[in-house]
Amino acid sequence: MSSDKEHRLEVTDRQMQRVDRSNLDSASHAIATLNGKKLIPNRGTSLNLDWVENVRVNTSAVERRAASLVTRRTVKKDWQIAWLLRAITCMDLTTLSGDDTDERVRRLCAKARQPIQYEIVEKLGIQKLNIQVGAVCVYHLFVETARKALEGTKIPVAAVSTGFPAGLSPIEERIAEIRRSVDAGAQEIDVVITRAHVFGAQWQKLYDEIVAFKDACGPAHLKVILGTGDLLTLRNVARASFVAMMAGADFIKTSTGKETVNAILPVGLVMTRAIREYAEETGMAVGFKPAGGIRTAKQSLEWLSLMKEELGNDWLSSHLFRFGASGMLADIERQLEFHVTGRYSAEYRHPLA
Numbered sequence: 001m002s003s004d005k006e007h008r009l010e011v012t013d014r015q016m017q018r019v020d021r022s023n024l025d026s027a028s029h030a031i032a033t034l035n036g037k038k039l040i041p042n043r044g045t046s047l048n049l050d051w052v053e054n055v056r057v058n059t060s061a062v063e064r065r066a067a068s069l070v071t072r073r074t075v076k077k078d079w080q081i082a083w084l085l086r087a088i089t090c091m092d093l094t095t096l097s098g099d100d101t102d103e104r105v106r107r108l109c110a111k112a113r114q115p116i117q118y119e120i121v122e123k124l125g126i127q128k129l130n131i132q133v134g135a136v137c138v139y140h141l142f143v144e145t146a147r148k149a150l151e152g153t154k155i156p157v158a159a160v161s162t163g164f165p166a167g168l169s170p171i172e173e174r175i176a177e178i179r180r181s182v183d184a185g186a187q188e189i190d191v192v193i194t195r196a197h198v199f200g201a202q203w204q205k206l207y208d209e210i211v212a213f214k215d216a217c218g219p220a221h222l223k224v225i226l227g228t229g230d231l232l233t234l235r236n237v238a239r240a241s242f243v244a245m246m247a248g249a250d251f252i253k254t255s256t257g258k259e260t261v262n263a264i265l266p267v268g269l270v271m272t273r274a275i276r277e278y279a280e281e282t283g284m285a286v287g288f289k290p291a292g293g294i295r296t297a298k299q300s301l302e303w304l305s306l307m308k309e310e311l312g313n314d315w316l317s318s319h320l321f322r323f324g325a326s327g328m329l330a331d332i333e334r335q336l337e338f339h340v341t342g343r344y345s346a347e348y349r350h351p352l353a
Contacts, residue, residue, distance in 0.1 A: 039284060041250070081336060086316060089318055091329060109149035120333065159190070160192075182219075187219075210243070222248065226253065226254065227259060234266065254292065262294075263324075267290075268288070272310040291323070296328060
């Protein structure tokens with residue numbers, strides 16, 4: 001028991017040191033503004049159990065709000081094209097299949113560098129925009145391949161770690177996996193939490209786990225996957241979101257994409273409201289990444305609308321918003337082509353890799 005207590009105290013000390021340093025940052029280091037207040041990058045806080053335990057979610061109200069988002073906001077014509085282009089820049093182009101190869105990853109990186117067919121780019125007249133995706137996300141084995149394929153671009157390489165997708169390997173192995181990916185050149189790490197900590201309301205264990213992941217990331221950004229489809233209730237989603245942010249997450253992410261239920265708007269609403277409350281209380285900004293089950297251009301507009309209405313324009317950029325939705329790119333390309341030609345092309349004409 002004493003060793004566990006010492007470990008918790010050590011973790012809290014590290015987190016408080018981060019907060020102290022972040023409070024010294026000037027407004028020039030702000031990465032977002034919310035309700036007129038400048039926000040700095042998340043450095044984490046000590047674990048506030050009262051805050052976590054007092055979280056309440058009105059499920060019916062959340063579902064009504066999410067449903068209204070789809071019906072009352074539409075974007076048409078040139079404005080729609082602008083939003084779809086923005087969606088591409090916020091996309092984590094991903095391949096996480098058991099049959100991945102170096103060549104598939106290289107082809108995916110080529111698509112990341114030029115996500116829209118050049119003929120469509122010319123017809124839209126957007127050559128100078130140099131549209132590229134937000135990141136390329138791969139297993140650790142392919143981090144070096146992706147890094148080399150993306151040389152000369154600003155596209156970061158993200159690696160899924162910590163025993164993705166289950167996250168049930170020993171903690172030492174999960175931490176070592178993060179470090180290996182960072183050493184190989186990954187600039188972002190997507191980690192999976194132990195969902196059992198949420199079911200058992202073991203918030204200190206969850207917090208300590210994420211702090212350890214954050215420390216292992218070093219300079220890399222930490223994206224914490226909550227596995228919301230496994231968490232059973234929206235209250236669990238909200239509480240896990242707060243703990244992840246207190247532990248220093250740069251992003252909170254809905255899903256691995258492997259759960260039965262992945263990214264859905266009610267979950268997104270709960271998580272963005274948690275981000276907003278955390279920002280108001282701490283002055284720190286956390287990003288958001290919905291992942292899994294997002295496949296159409298229409299869905300991208302729904303998620304962008306959610307971000308704009310709940311968090312504002314600063315969360316419409318890749319430094320604070322990402323889609324884990326590679327399959328959506330083909331449909332966006334088809335919509336862009338229809339805009340300039342008046343015809344829908346077959347989806348197979350827009351391969352990812």
